[in-house]
Amino acid sequence: MEEAAYIWMDGELVPWGAAKVHVLSHALHYGTAVLEGTRAFETPDGPAVFRLDEHLERLRLSARIIGLPLPYTLDELRAATLETVAANGQPSCYIRHLAHRGYGEMGIAARDCPTVVSIASWSWGALLGTGVRLMTSSWRRNDHTAVPTAAKATGPYLNSVLAKAEALDAGYDEAVLLNAAGFVSECTGANLFVVRDGELATPPRSAGALDGITQDTVERLAADLGLQVVRRDLLRTDLYAADEVFLCGTAAGIVPVSSVDRRELGGRGPVTGKLADAYDTAVHGRDPRYRHWLTPVTT
Numbered sequence: 001m002e003e004a005a006y007i008w009m010d011g012e013l014v015p016w017g018a019a020k021v022h023v024l025s026h027a028l029h030y031g032t033a034v035l036e037g038t039r040a041f042e043t044p045d046g047p048a049v050f051r052l053d054e055h056l057e058r059l060r061l062s063a064r065i066i067g068l069p070l071p072y073t074l075d076e077l078r079a080a081t082l083e084t085v086a087a088n089g090q091p092s093c094y095i096r097h098l099a100h101r102g103y104g105e106m107g108i109a110a111r112d113c114p115t116v117v118s119i120a121s122w123s124w125g126a127l128l129g130t131g132v133r134l135m136t137s138s139w140r141r142n143d144h145t146a147v148p149t150a151a152k153a154t155g156p157y158l159n160s161v162l163a164k165a166e167a168l169d170a171g172y173d174e175a176v177l178l179n180a181a182g183f184v185s186e187c188t189g190a191n192l193f194v195v196r197d198g199e200l201a202t203p204p205r206s207a208g209a210l211d212g213i214t215q216d217t218v219e220r221l222a223a224d225l226g227l228q229v230v231r232r233d234l235l236r237t238d239l240y241a242a243d244e245v246f247l248c249g250t251a252a253g254i255v256p257v258s259s260v261d262r263r264e265l266g267g268r269g270p271v272t273g274k275l276a277d278a279y280d281t282a283v284h285g286r287d288p289r290y291r292h293w294l295t296p297v298t299t
């Protein structure tokens with residue numbers, strides 16, 4: 001990966017290589033951390049972070065859900081985020097917030113470990129190609145009755161890691177996970193939309209998917225484009241029968257799916273194209289209707 005100059009850690013910027021933790025940190029052993037993935041984009045007024053407040057709010061919510069004390073206010077975290085990106089001098093970047101239960105006590109029950117908060121930013125290009133070959137994973141999505149799927153917590157990501165590895169090993173680009181009831185949930189690091197007969201559909205929160213900020217952005221852009229959008233349960237065969245399927249997430253952006261389980265879909269269709277263009281315009285600050293989603297990084 002491309003290293004940057006600094007990482008913000010517990011209140012101060014430290015050199016990238018010095019941002020270290022102890023091997024007995026609670027989160028390393030038990031997955032007790034919450035994270036966010038946010039992006040800053042180049043805009044006509046300089047770099048700006050897209051939907052920063054929504055990402056920080058989800059971090060706060062994730063910490064609350066897993067019972068992790070967050071020792072900073074959202075205002076402090078907003079300022080720290082902007083400070084990090086500015087110090088790293090990046091015109092655009094990916095930003096990773098992490099709040100983890102640190103070192104202090106061992107054992108599952110340990111609650112006296114301090115929460116360590118870090119913010120890193122680095123240049124990260126498109127994560128998936130322009131036509132993703134999807135595979136239905138043999139792994140089912142985490143069930144919300146076993147782990148809180150509404151929290152973006154690190155422990156549950158083992159589910160995504162397993163599904164992604166399986167898909168890559170089988171020669172695909174990405175996995176789509178069904179939930180325990182067999183309905184489509186999401187991909188390993190992105191939500192998913194299906195387009196059929198002019199209607200856009202995405203699984204509901206109850207399907208076990210993360211409450212995606214890009215998913216929400218797509219819904220708003222689609223509504224402004226006059227497209228019909230619904231959240232409803234989707235079957236695996238709805239993917240095969242779709243006119244278009246696309247993935248969406250902060251890291252991935254809006255990415256067309258070219259095939260699902262080797263059933264060809266044809267890649268970027270007209271609806272995906274319109275939405276991808278609208279998204280690109282919004283994140284780069286070129287549409288005044290969406291400028292309130294951008295927080296400038298003042299240097």
Ligand code: PMP
Nearest residue numbers: 189190191210212213214249250
């Ligand atoms: N689902 C999962 C499992 C993810 O990791 C992500 C990326 N955070 C998403 C969906 C998309 O969420 P967002 O649009 O908020 O980045």
